Amino acid sequence: MNREMKEKVRKNYLRRVNLIAKSKLYGGNLMKAVNAWPVCILRYSTGILEWSNKELHVMDIKTRKVLAMFGIFHIQSSVARLYQNRKYGGRRLKNVEDCVSSEEMSLKEHVVRSEEWMIKVVANKVEVCEARADYVKHMDRERAEELARKKMHGRFFKNIAEVFDERSCQWLRAGYLAKSTEAFVCAAQEQALGTRLLKKVVLGEEVAAECRIFDKTSEPIAHLAAGCSGLA
Template identity: 30%
Template sequence: MDDLKLFAESKEKLRHLLQVVTTFSNDIRMEFGVDKCRLVNLHRGKLVDADSFRINERDEIRSMAEGESYKYLGFLQLKGIHHTAIKKELQEKFLYRVSRILKSFLSAGNKTKAINTFAVPLLTYSFGVVKWTKTDLKAIERALRVSLTKFRMHHPKSATERVTLPRIEGGRGVTDIQALCAFHIQQLWRYFVESQNRHEIYRTVCGADHGFSALHLAQEDYQLNCDVKTTDEKIAAWKLKELHGTHPHQLAQTHIDKVASNAWLVRGDLFMETEGFMIAIQDRVIATKNYRRYILHEEVEDRCRKCNAVGETIEHVVAGCQALAEAAYLGRHNAVAKIVHQQLALKHNLVNQYVPHYKYLPSPVLENSCVKLYWDREITTDVLIRANRPDIVVYDKRMKRVTIIDIAVPLDRNVQSTFSTKITKYHDLAEELRQMWHLEGVRIVPVVISATGLVPYALINSLEELELRNELHSIQKAVVLGTCNTVRRFLNHHNTSN
């Protein structure tokens, strides 16, 4: 510690204290910085002008006047701490650091970590020392969200609860500043109160602090007046929102793996614009015609601008528009299918080099002495079977077994029914193949993931059955990117036509 305050009743006593410090500093070869020192003369709580305080023949300490301030341990003060000036300075520095982080080329997850470790500690240091009010802290959080919106990391209409919710719960993982402030104040308050039995100075300070400090030590069980909510309370508030609440309700379904569904957020490896856009899609605040008409109350026709058949809701755009089926939806579907096909080909030594799925061109048939792998091929049968073109078929020659794999990327609410439909759809084909190829067994393995990245337990079971459990993150990322690309193109088509 190199910052020290000396308190004395008179100049003579102050001189004595200063001599002790000077002697000690000289003994340990520490330079005594007289030029940085200042004198404050107080009489009954009021600042009194005083002459400079001379230490020796060549060194003197200048006296401070009204309106001046001195930075001690990082805080501007004179008779007391300049709370207003410090809060303004800290907020400006905090937002400056946030903007520097958001301008960087870090991924969305790393930008969140950087905010929590590089920007938030600026404020943390002041908690318990500077008197922050509930209004002050809310203003900082609001300014933070404005910055996130400015750099397209957060949609202005998205659920505010998600900003500070942990990523594993579907949030963005930014530190809750109000909760952090309340925690630090409570910890400091407990330290001083519990230390009263150790020394008289603690008892004196606690007894005298009737609101003089931010800790209010004389008040039993002091709590900062902040709007502090637990994670469960934030999730409950999120669920209560008519639009935003749809996604958390889907996450809470018994057939949905919540941890796996939020894994793309936990990894945080997307660009911040993409992550913010997908969050806006999940929160249903994208400016579709339906949203503009019924939420923003604009006078627009709400029929889909592409198919002109039904209302243009975000669900319709994501996975329900017939005009997008042959291009956008098929491309997203094929991205998942390519990941599965390539990994199966690598597993069975049918290909020997991995390439990114968007560069991968599956061959209609891959074969060696052990396995034959089909890609989107019609299977000829003795009897007419309409569903005879699954996405992928694996024929194990040695075990005399066939695996029929079909991919689907439906809406959140249709995930469970789609899985069942796929099983039923290929039941006849499976029985026909069993008889035609004299197989020991045929299994149908649907690979179903929702268009917004929700992962049903059935998908995990399917991937484990295919021994491709590690590919879940690649599949989820491909779907999230495909959905964001589809919605962006859809909205850009509107802008171009205008």
């Protein structure tokens, strides 16, 4: 029965993620919708269904695949940043594994604090290792450190560290960019886009020196193309 119910929850969760990904919601609202509608199924199952870390990890991977399929998450973009808080430069998607773990901790805290005699009997067998609030802060700190360790993904945040404040990520906190635009800008900041500079310097590939974006049949555009060729 546990296996059948988990399969139903898993399919329903991914179905809802697909429906939201197909929508025309702005980037910020789309992430809020995923955090509210599909994730609530997993929240309700916490404490009833026994999820393994591997099962939850696979669901996170499938979620990112769906987002990538609809242009909401760049395939080479930072996974840590995807789950970070928006005021710190992340996109604030709920991590399935973290969500279930935090809900389990919340249930344990409720059992331990309860004054009902029947629940107190259960509380004697419950051990609270870490508070839910501390766990959330702990995971946010770990993801920020993971992003900072990345040479490519974390370079942008290292370069702006001295001038970074709450206004630096106002465009993310507002969440009014189109879902694909938000993904593209984040990927560009993380140097995850397949530019010709990346191919030449990092991958060591031979690339053309001229810029092909411009039409050289037009004199003004040809002039811009000549200036752009030095940036290739």
